[in-house]
Amino acid sequence: MAVSTAVPQAPPTGRPGAAPARRSRPSSGWLYLAPAVLALVVLFLVPLASLVVDSFTEPETGLGNYASLFTDGYTIRVLGRTLLIALIVSVAGVLMAYPYAYAMTLVGPTMRAVLVTVVLVPFWTSMLARNFAWLVLLQDGGLVQKILTPFGLGDVRLLGTPLAVGISMTQVLLPFLVLPLYSAMSQIDGRLVVAGQSLGAPRARAFRRIYLPLSAPGVVAGMSLVFVLSLGFYVTPALLGSTRSAMIAQVINVRAKELLDFGGAGAMGMFLLVVTLLVLGLSRRLAGQNVAVTAAGGQPVRSGSTGEQGSSVRPWLRIHTTVVAIILVAPTLVIFPMSFSAATTFQFPPREWSLRWYENLFTSPEWTAAILNTVQVGIYVAVLATVLGTMAAFGLARLGPRWRGAVNGFLLSPMIVPHILVALVVFSAFLQIGLNGTLIGIILAHTAMALPFVVIAVTARLQGMDARLPAVAASLGAGPVSAFRRVTLPLVLPGILSGAVLAFVSSLDEVVIALFLQAPGAITLPVQMFNSITIQIDPTISAASSLMVVLVSVPILLAQLAGARKRRSR
């Protein structure tokens, strides 16, 4: 699901000397920000602090929990394995994504739209659905094994190995690489390489000495983002890996949920957070301020500035791009046939067809309850996050530049903190006040997670709006209320709506926190799907996955189309 790298830039201040947006006292900005900031402090910062304290005091005061990270012999191997898998995933991802993104800058507008859609479809396909698809493909006797049989590799076990985890994670995270890479590359003037060739550099060297360095910020940004996201991955290793080759998030889950060892889990969480912040800080230093907002909604679907490069797509690039495109869409395409299978196993391709799993999805009490819970949670989250986030975005715009960056960073922090840590923090806090196992708890936690999407979407609209327009309205006789209602609100409304959709979708697809907070009566659809694989083998998940794909991607694709049509009419 959509997560962004660090903190987009703080909004710029208006042109000095020009008619200023009537900035009432900066203190009014804090008034708008108060609810969102307060919510994050209460839901996130305070529990985080208390968890930090736990990690130093539970079960006894001292550095024991941190020492045992490196000395108990088990944890250190988990940490090492996690870092290694994250590294491999991000390197493999770049090798796949770089040529693909490069091809995107070379092709014509129609092909580019196709390639962008191919990236976005999995981006908006439910995380759980994609992992389920990989499980089907990689299982013993699955499609991948069958393809490998002629090469004598038919009996190589995939499921339950780090390899399966790596393959699935790479595919799941690929969009997070392609989008920032494409965004960085589309800003490079393709004629520079031609210029380099005219100065005597052979084509390959011109590419290496000119294009590669210019696209490096995108590589750094994308890689560090994927690395950080990989660190905290829970669902993929839990479904496709095994406990013998566990990653850090799985161990945190066991420590916290089964052993109630918050000291130990807290120390691991802190380790995760520190590595995350280090990597992101380093990438910011390396790639500059301006990198990679792969944020939801902010897809860089620019009409190409690099149109005329004079270089065509070479055959090897064409093949590579096709293969990557297939890998990107394949899981989504597995899900639909699966959902019409008649078999009671995860057999693919299905031999017989039926609608029994759809029937089960909409009639069995546990599935219908899960659907209802999910929709209910999603709606509450969308409303809460939209109200808080919109107010916060307006507040941010009123702050002085000194505070704006810091507050913006704080509001977006739920995006960069690994989900497993958020889940852990929220779980330990809610356990104490009895919100565990309630939908309210899930709603509150999801609201904190969804807040950044709304802040980013509304802030983008506010920045895109001519800052003088409220002042213009005033010069035409509109008082502050009227200027807001007739000018600012209509102009910002698309941002608010897309923020609301993103908030809803992010809640709809969120598994890790919902898994932590689940209890009978408080099970969301993704949790039910997760349990249907891990606890019982229930093919209803394929019908649920298909439903999720349709529910999530259709509104977003429609919104994209509407946006594209609007752009074209300009």
Next chain:
Amino acid sequence: MTGAQVHLVDLTKQYGSGDPAVDHIDLDIQPGEFLTLLGPSGSGKTTTLNMIVGFTEPTSGRIELNGKDISRTPAHKRNFGMVFQNYALFPHLTVAQNVAFPLRERKVPAAQTAKLVQEALELVDLGAMGERRPHELSGGQQQRVALARAVVFSPNLLLLDEPLSALDRKLRQSLQREIKRLHQELGLTFVFVTHDQDEAMTLSDRIAIFDQGRIVAVGTPGELYHRPTTRFVARFLGESNVFGGRYRPADVYEWHDRKWTVPEPGNGTEQQALIVRPERLRIAFDETSVPAGSNVAPAAVTDVSFYGTYYRIELAYGDDSVGCAVLPVGEPAAVSPGTRVVAHWRPEDQVLVSE
């Protein structure tokens, strides 16, 4: 419609510490006049405009409209129209809705609104464009919509903040004519901000020249051009030959070994520059052919350019002062770079300005 009278009294705007953006200015804006605030960027003209329209609150001093202090009246209650540099049309509204915006704020009935909007659009030759969106119009058309929007509600005063600077030269000229025509037809008071001296000269009844937060001169374009009082004004408005000599009261100006006649003394101090506008400067090949009574300065021609209707001759006066003269085409322009000439002018064509 009659224009309003606006007085700026001891008006000051200070941002933080440091030099004030606007430093104790006084200015009387007469009913129905076209007044231009002219100055380099950062000279305080836009801040002054923003204080008049009500976007910026003055630090001290006051703004009076027809004798009433409006310094604390919020912008939306001042009833001033404003036109902005980059058009600032509302992108979510059609052209007609943009123009109707101020009328709806004033609760004008629908039928009358429609009529007024159509009249305003016809006034700027966009009668058929009402249903378009702003982004479908050219820059010049957008600025005309902005003009219509700013006058449709019969404001007391129309303020224009560098409205033409985003347009190319040809469009700028046609919109200049349009603005001038609007001013004549509406009889409104116009306050126009620009840093373009030609624009200021062509359009204005009067010009107020800003420098470093102060108004350094106010006058009609002719007064300011022909009788500038300071070197800054002379340099900012048109071109000049500037001589940095010494004034010896009562009737001599010394420049190197030359002694020039001064028919009317300047402000009395010795530190004054003597300037001569290019079109007043004549050129001879030797001093014997200079008419008696002229002031004379030897010069070398550094460049000659042909402008169609005239030649522009650039001159160097030996002491680092440079200047220029214009010669009508047809006159024997037998000069070329390097030619030694004698520049001369009638004493009444020179002006003494303070440094």
